[in-house]
Amino acid sequence: MRINMERNRERIDTEQVTPEQVTPEQLTAEQPSGGFWSDSLRRLGGNHLVLTAAGILVLLVAVAVLAPLIAPYDPAYQSLADSLQGPSRGHLLGTDEFGRDILSRIVYGTRISLSVGLISQAIACCIGVFMGALAGYYGGLTDTFISRTIEIFSAFPELLFAIGIMFVLGPGVINVFIALGLLSWTHYARLIRGQVMQLRETEYTQACIVCGGSDARVILRHLLPNCFSIIIVLVTLGIPGAILTEASLSYIGLGVQPPTASWGQMISTAQQYISFYPYYSVAPGLAIIVTVLSFNIFGDGLRDAIDPRLRR
Amino acid sequence: MAAYIFKRLAQTIIVLWGVSFVTFILMNVVPGDPVLLMMEKRATPEAIARIRHEMGLDKPLYTQYFNFVKGALRFDLGRSYFTKEAVMTALTRRFGVTLRLASSAYVIALVLGISAGVVSALQRGRAFDSAVRGGAVIGISAPVFWVAIILQLIFGLRLKWFPISGIRSPHSFVLPAVALGIRYMASIARVTRTSMLEVIHQDYIRTARSKGLGERAVVLGHALKNALIPIITLAGTELGNLLAGSMLTEWVFAIPGIGKMMVDSILMRDLPMLQGTVLYVAAIFVLSNLVVDISYAFIDPRIRYSKED
Numbered sequence: 001m002r003i004n005m006e007r008n009r010e011r012i013d014t015e016q017v018t019p020e021q022v023t024p025e026q027l028t029a030e031q032p033s034g035g036f037w038s039d040s041l042r043r044l045g046g047n048h049l050v051l052t053a054a055g056i057l058v059l060l061v062a063v064a065v066l067a068p069l070i071a072p073y074d075p076a077y078q079s080l081a082d083s084l085q086g087p088s089r090g091h092l093l094g095t096d097e098f099g100r101d102i103l104s105r106i107v108y109g110t111r112i113s114l115s116v117g118l119i120s121q122a123i124a125c126c127i128g129v130f131m132g133a134l135a136g137y138y139g140g141l142t143d144t145f146i147s148r149t150i151e152i153f154s155a156f157p158e159l160l161f162a163i164g165i166m167f168v169l170g171p172g173v174i175n176v177f178i179a180l181g182l183l184s185w186t187h188y189a190r191l192i193r194g195q196v197m198q199l200r201e202t203e204y205t206q207a208c209i210v211c212g213g214s215d216a217r218v219i220l221r222h223l224l225p226n227c228f229s230i231i232i233v234l235v236t237l238g239i240p241g242a243i244l245t246e247a248s249l250s251y252i253g254l255g256v257q258p259p260t261a262s263w264g265q266m267i268s269t270a271q272q273y274i275s276f277y278p279y280y281s282v283a284p285g286l287a288i289i290v291t292v293l294s295f296n297i298f299g300d301g302l303r304d305a306i307d308p309r310l311r312r
Numbered sequence: 313m314a315a316y317i318f319k320r321l322a323q324t325i326i327v328l329w330g331v332s333f334v335t336f337i338l339m340n341v342v343p344g345d346p347v348l349l350m351m352e353k354r355a356t357p358e359a360i361a362r363i364r365h366e367m368g369l370d371k372p373l374y375t376q377y378f379n380f381v382k383g384a385l386r387f388d389l390g391r392s393y394f395t396k397e398a399v400m401t402a403l404t405r406r407f408g409v410t411l412r413l414a415s416s417a418y419v420i421a422l423v424l425g426i427s428a429g430v431v432s433a434l435q436r437g438r439a440f441d442s443a444v445r446g447g448a449v450i451g452i453s454a455p456v457f458w459v460a461i462i463l464q465l466i467f468g469l470r471l472k473w474f475p476i477s478g479i480r481s482p483h484s485f486v487l488p489a490v491a492l493g494i495r496y497m498a499s500i501a502r503v504t505r506t507s508m509l510e511v512i513h514q515d516y517i518r519t520a521r522s523k524g525l526g527e528r529a530v531v532l533g534h535a536l537k538n539a540l541i542p543i544i545t546l547a548g549t550e551l552g553n554l555l556a557g558s559m560l561t562e563w564v565f566a567i568p569g570i571g572k573m574m575v576d577s578i579l580m581r582d583l584p585m586l587q588g589t590v591l592y593v594a595a596i597f598v599l600s601n602l603v604v605d606i607s608y609a610f611i612d613p614r615i616r617y618s619k620e621d
Contacts, residue, residue, distance in 0.1 A: 152330030155598045157553055164338050167578055247455050275469055285458035292453035
């Protein structure tokens with residue numbers, strides 16, 4: 001694939017006009033905006049699907065933040081007399097086995113899913129960028145050691161690894177953050193390592209090294225800022241995976257524990273009542289799909305806008 | 313070529329060793345004494361000490377690890393705390409079930425995924441293409457266990473076409489295989505579409521057309537053949553994921569495969585069983601990646617030559 005890309009680029013190059021023929025006016029006419037970020041944003045803004053996904057994400061964040069205002073009931077309020085009732089005007093999505101309002105529990109579940117996505121990826125990002133930068137910058141033995149560690153960590157299928165860590169740590173939200181962070185740092189490390197290796201050879205980096213810049217300065221001031229766009233794309237595309245894994249963990253009973261409302265765990269309970277009360281299973285599942293779908297679409301759009309080469 | 317295979321084999325051995333190490337560490341930092349877990353509360357200290365000695369748990373950790381690796385190399389992964397069955401026997405027995413489920417799901421995913429991807433690429437921008445792209449991104453975003461439950465609800469409970477649990481008839485594999493396959497079908501369709509679109513405007517496709525080849529020969533013989541590389545990579549890595557992902561599906565449909573065995577051993581805190589299963593699944597995952605990498609080099613000479621340099 002790499003070779004195909006090179007070939008295409010050559011073809012484009014030969015078709016382009018030589019630099020001498022281009023006047024500054026022409027350049028600005030062809031590229032109305034300058035700057036990497038404004039260009040990316042412009043490309044992103046042109047895609048309606050991606051914008052819709054972004055809108056839904058903003059809405060979801062608002063729901064999570066304003067949960068107490070939006071939820072019609074207290075998510076923990078039990079009323080056994082009203083248990084397992086279908087959708088009605090009082091309870092738009094019905095009630096669960098303890099008579100709790102399902103809509104309110106889904107609204108509060110947004111908090112769990114979004115925070116799991118964001119915090120786990122923040123943890124993964126910190127570990128991965130650190131390890132990747134070390135491996136890419138120093139090379140040699142450091143690189144070999146870190147690369148093998150990455151390989152060993154990626155040798156476990158993701159869910160299996162998450163289950164193993166949760167088994168050791170015990171259930172709970174904080175442990176889910178840690179487990180999912182440990183699970184996905186390798187994605188970051190791998191890409192950052194490659195990127196840093198390439199950037200290390202650039203003239204401005206070499207110049208900084210020659211001028212006596214310390215390793216920390218070179219890495220923090222020159223290399224990592226140039227990896228920023230990749231990191232943003234990775235975080236956006238990492239979140240939906242983390243949300244799905246959290247749902248799976250909570251579904252098996254190793255993740256978020258009751259009475260905290262989590263979508264995966266709601267589906268797990270709802271499964272017992274599926275034959276006579278299907279609404280209960282459908283609603284949290286749709287919530288997961290909408291959230292993960294929006295992140296996936298937004299992430300893909302962001303990747304294509306920022307750097308299409310990241311497409312795997 | 314031989315050098316490349318040798319290098320990959322050596323890497324795989326290192327990774328497998330690392331996997332055994334990580335698995336062992338994970339299982340040994342689990343809180344709670346396994347002996348106390350399996351014994352009655354009233355057991356005498358002498359009895360506990362005896363069991364501990366029998367299971368080799370009184371030895372230092374490095375000896376335990378050494379014995380674990382030595383056993384694993386001879387396909388001996390210890391015995392279950394509860395059923396006393398040898399872990400390896402249980403694994404082989406249940407692996408057959410998981411393999412049947414996973415391979416059915418795999419076939420569904422490959423056949424439907426690749427066909428959908430190819431047609432979608434050929435019909436770029438039309439209704440079918442949009443449907444495939446939309447369906448694929450939804451398929452990737454839906455939790456496997458939820459899809460399984462919904463399939464149970466519609467085709468098992470409402471329409472009563474298929475049984476919703478167990479493995480009594482070949483019939484009962486249909487819903488689990490579809491539930492498991494959907495996700496992989498979606499990702500394979502996506503990659504096939506992208507890869508086909510990259511290839512289809514190449515010069516050699518135009519050449520093939522201009523020398524009068526039929527559309528069928530152009531698409532299958534020239535375009536798809538060259539678009540296969542990323543699809544094979546994905547199909548290979550997905551094979552391992554599929555085996556591991558069958559865990560949730562098996563749990564939902566009460567299918568006695570490796571996945572269900574793993575969840576069961578977690579709930580019962582059966583450490584040797586869990587340790588063995590994790591090692592087993594991880595080993596399969598690593599080996600299937602190895603096979604993919606090597607077959608890669610066979611298919612694409614560019615990889616072979618660049619690796620030999």
